[in-house]
Amino acid sequence: MVVGINCGHTVSGTVGCGAVGILNESDETRNVGRRLEECLRKRGVTVVDCTNDHAATVSENLSKIVAMANAQRLDLFVSVHFNSGGGRGCEVYTYGAKKLAQAERVCENMQSLGFVNRGVKDGSGLYVVRHTDAAAMLVETCFVDTASDAELYKKIGADTVAKAIADAITGTKEELTMAQYEELKQMIAAQDAKLNSIQNALAKSQNKMIYNYVDKNMPEWAREAVKWCADSGIIAGDGNGLDLDDNKLWTCVVLYRLALKLK
Numbered sequence: 001m002v003v004g005i006n007c008g009h010t011v012s013g014t015v016g017c018g019a020v021g022i023l024n025e026s027d028e029t030r031n032v033g034r035r036l037e038e039c040l041r042k043r044g045v046t047v048v049d050c051t052n053d054h055a056a057t058v059s060e061n062l063s064k065i066v067a068m069a070n071a072q073r074l075d076l077f078v079s080v081h082f083n084s085g086g087g088r089g090c091e092v093y094t095y096g097a098k099k100l101a102q103a104e105r106v107c108e109n110m111q112s113l114g115f116v117n118r119g120v121k122d123g124s125g126l127y128v129v130r131h132t133d134a135a136a137m138l139v140e141t142c143f144v145d146t147a148s149d150a151e152l153y154k155k156i157g158a159d160t161v162a163k164a165i166a167d168a169i170t171g172t173k174e175e176l177t178m179a180q181y182e183e184l185k186q187m188i189a190a191q192d193a194k195l196n197s198i199q200n201a202l203a204k205s206q207n208k209m210i211y212n213y214v215d216k217n218m219p220e221w222a223r224e225a226v227k228w229c230a231d232s233g234i235i236a237g238d239g240n241g242l243d244l245d246d247n248k249l250w251t252c253v254v255l256y257r258l259a260l261k262l263k
């Protein structure tokens with residue numbers, strides 16, 4: 001998956017910078033956006049940074065963002081913004097208010113963090129949504145000028161917000177639920193058991209040499225000792241021979257040497 005991430009606006013205090021309330025939009029789009037990029041990369045997503053920090057005009061900022069986004073094929077373009085004007089919660093803009101699964105999940109994940117879910121809205125008029133080639137969504141994370149939103153955001157932190165958006169984009173969660181953990185544990189145990197039985201079978205097939213007689217098939221180092229053990233009645237074969245594997249041969253050798261020593 002290739003995802004373009006735009007930390008909305010230019011940097012704080014320059015032409016094209018974002019809204020300033022209790023929170024500073026340009027600072028926070030970068031706090032969330034950069035963490036979002038990192039989070040996605042850790043999950044194996046190819047991230048293209050489409051952030052423009054400095055521009056002479058707002059339209060230059062917007063066209064530079066779109067140029068970065070359209071310079072390669074993206075599966076999704078995401079622009080991170082913060083809202084202003086008084087209101088509460090998170091909303092996501094897509095072209096024609098298309099109910100992109102990722103957009104709906106952003107709203108749901110933000111809602112589970114405690115923000116009001118304002119839903120997916122029509123962003124056809126927004127420059128970066130309109131002009132990017134890929135499916136696009138512009139996330140209005142929360143309101144910079146509403147105290148309850150700003151407080152909640154500060155309490156939760158940019159890391160958690162970025163992770164919630166990353167979860168929405170990839171449709172997965174980094175942490176496993178207890179149920180998933182148990183399932184995974186069982187899968188690993190089952191694989192372990194399989195591996196064990198394969199290893200046992202392999203070990204058996206590798207040790208399948210059985211010696212029934214003291215003859216040239218038996219390793220020379222063991223012959224004399226085995227013969228002595230058989231002659232002394234320490235080992236005895238059934239009708240089919242002595243049925244000795246390598247370990248038993250070695251045991252015969254040890255017994256024989258011991259006997260020699262004790263003589």
Ligand SMILES: [Zn+2]
Nearest residue numbers: 008018081082
């Ligand atoms: Zn904005």
